[in-house]
Amino acid sequence: MNNTNRFLNRTFSFLIGLLLLVLGVGTLAVATVTNVRDTYTNAAPTAVETVTGWFVAAPIPELQHSWWFIAVIGVLVLLIILLIMFIFRQGHGYTKTLFVNSPAGVGQITVDAKVAEQLMQGALDEHPELVSSRVRTYAVDGTPVLKISTTARRGVSSMRIVNDVETTLASLSALLGREIPAAVQIGGGVRAATSAPVQLR
């Protein structure tokens, strides 16, 4: 429902996983395979010396230090900022506007998502087979969609809840004069297990 970039999540995880896999297998190879071990023993110190050399050389005149440090610190800080943005980009995707109607020549009418949310919420609160429900509006590919998350009471038929939502949605559509897409999610969980029993008919 939300606009989390799932492909990015998977790509990022894949790259980190691959890095760890390669490092792990490499370490294992260095430890156990004689050829790799010998090559590593010869080559690694030279490589490290070369890189260390870069850091010691090319000093910044006033600081007596290599600009390599500044560059690496800069890259790492940039990486940290990007990752923090990446974390806070998860979720989201709500919209405040349900639709905008522009009848010819008479300005425009904006219907807030709150209208549909509260009408739907009010109707669902009347139903005893739901412990709780929550209505939000997401823009999915630019189309506002009502997302109804419900907690069903134990033993309730999920089809009954779906029918309730469909009925309410039909009245809502009739009221607003257009079809509103909706997605309902029926969950159980702790609240369903601990809430007091009620008589359902």
Place this chain on the structure above:
Amino acid sequence: MSDTSALYRRIKRRETHSSRSGLAITLAVLVILASAYAVIEMILHLANRPALVSDMFGVASAAANLTEYTVGIVAAVGVVVALIGLFIVLASLTAGRRARHLIDTETISAVVDNAVIASGLARHAAEVGNISPDNVTVSVSHRVAVVTLIPAFGGTIDKSAVVAAVQKQLDSYALFPTVRPRIVINEQGKRGS
């Protein structure tokens, strides 16, 4: 309506599969912490202050002299790191299906947690089997619902009636993918309170 059906297809897919946000966020936090640590060490080095643990030169030379450590320890560390990496790679490539089913309905997108299906089935199975709901266990997976009933003392349960009742419930739920019932009457089971 064609654009709505495409919309619903997208919603249904996203509702029944994990976004892998938890994994991605965890990894991002770990990378941030590691980067922040590296930055701090480098700044301490530039300021000629003592390192917190070891400066980057120390880390590099330790890695270069990997072969001087005990082979067993190095190999074990390698295996652990490789396994963690493999786990993350698999998690990033697999579908990550959530324990939910779609409900086949045309006007809206509807998904239901397997736990809710199970509790509905348990209620009806208990009713038909004429036993307390505490003596029914239902576990719903992607394709099968296993309903285990424990008969009351001295009582018997009409298995075919339970099968019919559970099947009728499942039909009325119109789940996708469809779920097959499997009824188990457990005579040896321990009765609930």
